Amino acid sequence: MYLLSREAVSRVLVVMLILSAALLAGCANKNEPSPANPVTLTLWHNFGGQMQTTMDELVDEFNNTLGKEKGIILNVTSISDSATIRDKLTAIAADDPGAPEMPDIATCYPQTATLLAAKGLLAPLDRYFSPQELEAYLPRFLDEGRLGGELYVFPFAKSTEVLFVNKTLFNEFSAASGVDLQQLATFEGIADAALKYYNWTDSLTPEVGGDGKNFYTADSLFNLAQVGMEQLGRSLLVHGELALDNPEFQRIWSFSYEPAVKGGYALYYGYSSDLAKTGEIVCSTGSTAGILFYGTSITYPDNTSREVEYVVLPYPTFQGGEKIAIQRGSGLVVAKSTPAKEKAASIFLKWFTAPKQNLKFVATTGYLPVTHAAFGDCIAEEISSTANENIKKLLETAITVHREYDFYIPPIFESYDAIAKEYETAIKQKTGEARARYLALLDITSAAMAYQEASRGVYEGFIVGK
Numbered sequence: 001m002y003l004l005s006r007e008a009v010s011r012v013l014v015v016m017l018i019l020s021a022a023l024l025a026g027c028a029n030k031n032e033p034s035p036a037n038p039v040t041l042t043l044w045h046n047f048g049g050q051m052q053t054t055m056d057e058l059v060d061e062f063n064n065t066l067g068k069e070k071g072i073i074l075n076v077t078s079i080s081d082s083a084t085i086r087d088k089l090t091a092i093a094a095d096d097p098g099a100p101e102m103p104d105i106a107t108c109y110p111q112t113a114t115l116l117a118a119k120g121l122l123a124p125l126d127r128y129f130s131p132q133e134l135e136a137y138l139p140r141f142l143d144e145g146r147l148g149g150e151l152y153v154f155p156f157a158k159s160t161e162v163l164f165v166n167k168t169l170f171n172e173f174s175a176a177s178g179v180d181l182q183q184l185a186t187f188e189g190i191a192d193a194a195l196k197y198y199n200w201t202d203s204l205t206p207e208v209g210g211d212g213k214n215f216y217t218a219d220s221l222f223n224l225a226q227v228g229m230e231q232l233g234r235s236l237l238v239h240g241e242l243a244l245d246n247p248e249f250q251r252i253w254s255f256s257y258e259p260a261v262k263g264g265y266a267l268y269y270g271y272s273s274d275l276a277k278t279g280e281i282v283c284s285t286g287s288t289a290g291i292l293f294y295g296t297s298i299t300y301p302d303n304t305s306r307e308v309e310y311v312v313l314p315y316p317t318f319q320g321g322e323k324i325a326i327q328r329g330s331g332l333v334v335a336k337s338t339p340a341k342e343k344a345a346s347i348f349l350k351w352f353t354a355p356k357q358n359l360k361f362v363a364t365t366g367y368l369p370v371t372h373a374a375f376g377d378c379i380a381e382e383i384s385s386t387a388n389e390n391i392k393k394l395l396e397t398a399i400t401v402h403r404e405y406d407f408y409i410p411p412i413f414e415s416y417d418a419i420a421k422e423y424e425t426a427i428k429q430k431t432g433e434a435r436a437r438y439l440a441l442l443d444i445t446s447a448a449m450a451y452q453e454a455s456r457g458v459y460e461g462f463i464v465g466k
Contacts, residue, residue, distance in 0.1 A: 194264025
């Protein structure tokens with residue numbers, strides 16, 4: 001037996017430690033992106049048009065700064081609308097022949113992410129964020145992305161619905177009627193103002209009867225019903241079905257139906273901003289992202305134009321209800337792949353949602369930031385430096401919403417979209433038919449009797465699906 005000296009043993013231990021460290025470093029390099037072990041990530045997103053420029057600038061900034069430092073290259077390989085991305089991701093989840101290769105990162109809604117997660121195609125993201133890091137984000141924004149207890153859809157920007165008001169047109173109406181902006185804080189106040197506006201505009205041309213103008217419309221009556229029910233302490237959807245036979249929904253119905261039949265609301269199948277651009281409505285509820293389509297002028301159907309000013313108000317509530325608004329918008333999903341790619345993707349998510357980058361994105365897109373810090377001093381600085389007055393007003397309202405409102409997250413189930421479409425179509429169809437009957441009856445009876453006759457059995461038929 002040979003005995004080693006103490007010095008020899010020490011040298012052997014040093015060599016073993018060096019070899020162990022080298023082996024560990026080699027393993028770490030395989031699991032971590034670095035300039036020596038670079039990673040390229042593919043990204044699909046749905047931000048085209050005006051928003052693409054901002055997104056391109058942020059991707060370039062990442063690649064030239066933190067990405068370069070960490071050995072990460074972000075490569076945008078698809079820019080298309082949300083529906084196209086959804087269809088592609090759904091095809092991937094179904095393993096359809098000809099489906100494209102799964103991108104490393106993609107904008108995605110929770111409903112589509114559910115399909116991908118069920119097939120094991122998504123990386124759970126909690127493991128890449130410490131509890132302290134996750135505390136920086138608004139809890140409700142994170143909650144929406146948790147599917148089966150795992151965080152699969154990461155929030156990078158969210159939207160909610162607000163009330164857009166053409167202040168120029170409203171001020172003219174207010175001076176004549178005494179209705180003020182504060183009245184628009186409730187849906188009941190909007191309904192009352194809408195009927196008064198129709199009658200006031202009708203009176204401006206006494207030689208022509210029945211030519212009053214619409215005051216309000218909603219981009220989504222289904223969203224209005226969902227949120228309204230939550231404000232009143234109930235749910236529109238119970239076990240995946242509409243729950244309409246209750247006093248709370250009757251209040252939603254009364255708001256949605258009567259002013260529309262009497263001419264105060266516009267029954268329109270497009271976006272409310274289309275009507276706002278031509279001065280055909282005074283106000284509307286719609287997504288914050290819609291702010292990009294509101295300018296500083298309107299062009300009437302006769303091709304005359306005028307400069308106008310808009311105000312952005314928080315989402316209205318039903319009287320006595322809680323301050324609740326809908327939470328909308330996609331998140332980012334990360335494909336399940338190699339540890340290095342998943343880690344690289346998480347590094348990008350953290351960078352992209354940091355207040356500086358996040359506010360740069362939301363300040364040009366009409367979305368809301370996703371961290372508490374971004375809603376603090378950072379957003380105040382962004383407001384002071386933003387040139388777009390409409391965006392500035394939107395961000396100011398976002399502060400109020402963050403401080404005072406809770407968010408409603410629509411449920412996820414297979415028939416949700418079909419139910420939403422059916423509801424929207426049915427309520428507009430039945431209201432439109434009643435409006436036509438009402439106008440016809442005005443020729444032979446009073447307005448009160450015409451409304452009563454035109455509305456006979458309509459609500460009862462609607463709640464039973466007839």
